[in-house]
Amino acid sequence: MTGRTPARRGVLAAAAGLAAVTASAPGARAAGPSGGPGPSRWTTSWATAQTAPTAADPMASTGLTDATFAARVRLTAGGAVRLRYAHAFGTAPVLVGPVTAGGRPVAFGGRRQAWLAAGASLTSDPVAGLRAAEGARLTVETHLPGPTGPLSFHRNTHASHSVDGTRTTSVFLLTGVEVTGAHGPVVAVLGDSITEGVGTPDDADLRWPDQLAARLPGSAVANLGISGNRLLLDDARFGPGGQARFDRDVLSLPGLRTVLVHLGVNDLQQPLGQTDPALVLAGYRQLVLRARNAGLRAVGATIAPFGGWTRWTPALEAVRQHVNAAVRTGRVFDAVADFDAALRDPEHPALLRPAYDSGDGLHPNPSGHAALAAAVDRRHLL
Incomplete structure (x- = not known):
């Protein structure tokens, strides 16, 4: 994998018997009934909490330049998909993108790149043509042109991710995958x-x-x-x-x-x-x-x-x-x-x-x- 052109990957099966991600029309519909989330409301299917990097976290504390971070996450619920990024401990904005999810391009207000403000969050558009199955693994690849400066991150997700092919268990900036299918x-x-x-x-x-x-x-x-x-x-x-x-x-x-x-x-x-x-x-x-x-x-x-x-x-x-x-x-x-x-x-x-x-x-x-x-x-x- 190179830092300049994010590779498009398909979604990997979570385990034997778990369904794969399939193509479908994206988008959230009107809110479901008040008694439950329903299939038409956005809910968090995967999430993680951020901390600030320390000197013991060289990749996060130094930041990334012209690099692609690939996160492999397991979804607890399925449906149409959108992503959320955050920079809770940032001191400067970070340019995010291009991004792919399940090998499909991700847009932010119709554009392939967006600025993530320091201390703020950034939510993508629904990913066109992507519908995730409950329990599936989804690969999200995020290119960061950088230099980013220190990155808000989660240190150990007990899952394998990578930066330009180098394995890490940390997640940088990505804080959530949201879906419409939780019931x-x-x-x-x-x-x-x-x-x-x-x-x-x-x-x-x-x-x-x-x-x-x-x-x-x-x-x-x-x-x-x-x-x-x-x-x-x-x-x-x-x-x-x-x-x-x-x-x-x-x-x-x-x-x-x-x-x-x-x-x-x-x-x-x-x-x-x-x-x-x-x-x-x-x-x-x-x-x-x-x-x-x-x-x-x-x-x-x-x-x-x-x-x-x-x-x-x-x-x-x-x-x-x-x-x-x-x-x-x-x-x-x-x-x-x-x-x-x-x-x-x-x-x-x-x-x-x-x-x-x-x-x-x-x-x-x-x-x-x-x-x-x-x-x-x-x-x-x-």
Whole structure:
């Protein structure tokens, strides 16, 4: 692949039995009935959350010049397709394009290139002739003439992408693929490294949001997990906390019905953390209030065991238990996904079940991720 002319690629099958992307007339129709997203409303089928690059991220911090970034993403719902780009942490505009999706040209207001303003987002036209199947993999190739300067990005999607043929697991500027075919729950997961997929292999689609989407045909699940992310506090590497990024990462998503909050363990265990359970619960309540003000349902996940993790202490365990007990009462969120109950060892409740532990005492393995997906009640997402 060269940086000057983006190659047109077809859509790759997601896995055995998943349908491919097919040609069809594009475009969104009138909004569907209020009881659900319907096949005519735009919803996010794939999404990721951005952070600012650090010195440890040379490609993102330096930026790209005359390069083509190819993202290979798995769609949780299908239909007509459009793309969304963002530069949340940018300081200068970036020229985007030409772009292809599934080998087909992408336009922005009828043009092959568009400027993405610093701090802004950019949504494409519906991709002409492209209709995606639920569960398909879509390749999006974005040429960046540059020099771009530092790029807003997501560090690790646990999937293979490339820049001019060089493999990367990072995604630059692309934040969403939106479709018109979701007819089930439309969910955003605001989470940390467990949501992001640490503990599962790359390119396997075994993160618990992936497995949740597989359990809910027709649903759209946006994975907004960032490794190291916290509810209350910001971090240069792990990004703004859930309080700071909620409006940008969650409320900006089209067609959303429910937000599932899976944050808290990093507030406890990271250095200079926040270990007052009252402040953690107050942070949850603020997110719930903002979700309800936007007409969304808010589901909360209990904090899973991390007794095998290097920073665990009995004092932190007491805080975790206090927070989880309050979340389970039903007076914080609209509904609860009890991740603690799903993963804990019955004989040693501060620990992950051995069959679910990836080996570090904090992050579950693929079987543990399956248990988390099973702990989310579909009725709570509608």
